Amino acid sequence: ERAVGMSASIYANTAKLHESELKLFHPKRPWPPRRRFSSGGALFDGMLTYWVEKGDMIDNMFARSAKVAASEPMAGKVLMEVIERLKLGPTVYRRFKRISGVKAAPLVDDKIKERLQRIMKNNV
Secondary structure (H helix, E strand, O other), X not given: OHHHHHHHHHHHHHXXXXXXHHHHHOOOOOOOOOOOOOOXXXXXXXXXXXXXXXXXXXXXXXXXXXXXXXXXXXXXXXXXXXXXXXXXXXXXXXXHHHHOOOOOOOOOOHHHHHHHHHHHHHHO
């Protein structure tokens, strides 16, 4: 029961930490994001960024938590309530979920890409 309650606390505090940093140190950003850079890449200590376009990270994480929540009737309800509020509130979880499944913007326009391919084909 304590472990399930700790899971709820970790979710809520992680979102609170992230949203506090955004509020304190980052300017407002347009929504939906107008520009996308490539996904992936290193963060620190061998950890890589999430690939949010696939959309499965949040679903998988919450599904694993739902299984754990089912093991404890009371604490499990608290955990699931925290997860539901994180999904609905103005949080990183909701923002990432809203952009999941959206293809990343191409780095090169299709016409330019075709032209470059023709040039390379003719010169190689």
